[in-house]
Amino acid sequence: MAQYKYGQYLHQLDHEAYDIRHSPGDTAPNAGIYRCVACGDEIGIAKGHTLPPQNHHQHAPGVGKIEWQLLVYAQQKK
Numbered sequence: 001m002a003q004y005k006y007g008q009y010l011h012q013l014d015h016e017a018y019d020i021r022h023s024p025g026d027t028a029p030n031a032g033i034y035r036c037v038a039c040g041d042e043i044g045i046a047k048g049h050t051l052p053p054q055n056h057h058q059h060a061p062g063v064g065k066i067e068w069q070l071l072v073y074a075q076q077k078k
């Protein structure tokens with residue numbers, strides 16, 4: 001589970017970007033932390049980089065398919 005110390009630097013936001021499930025090998029549309037819906041594994045990734053494909057993250061049989069969901073969006077200043 002993702003952790004933090006200073007909550008004042010995180011902002012809760014109800015945005016549809018957090019509901020989209022991305023397949024392994026998809027391009028990350030946002031920078032930040034993504035969580036595997038099936039096993040809870042988390043990764044940090046830059047915008048436009050490739051979400052780990054099947055052969056970078058193996059599930060035990062029965063865990064379910066790998067799907068990455070945005071957990072924390074890393075907001076850059078313009």
Ligand SMILES: [Zn+2]
Binds near residue numbers: 040
């Ligand atoms: Zn997983």
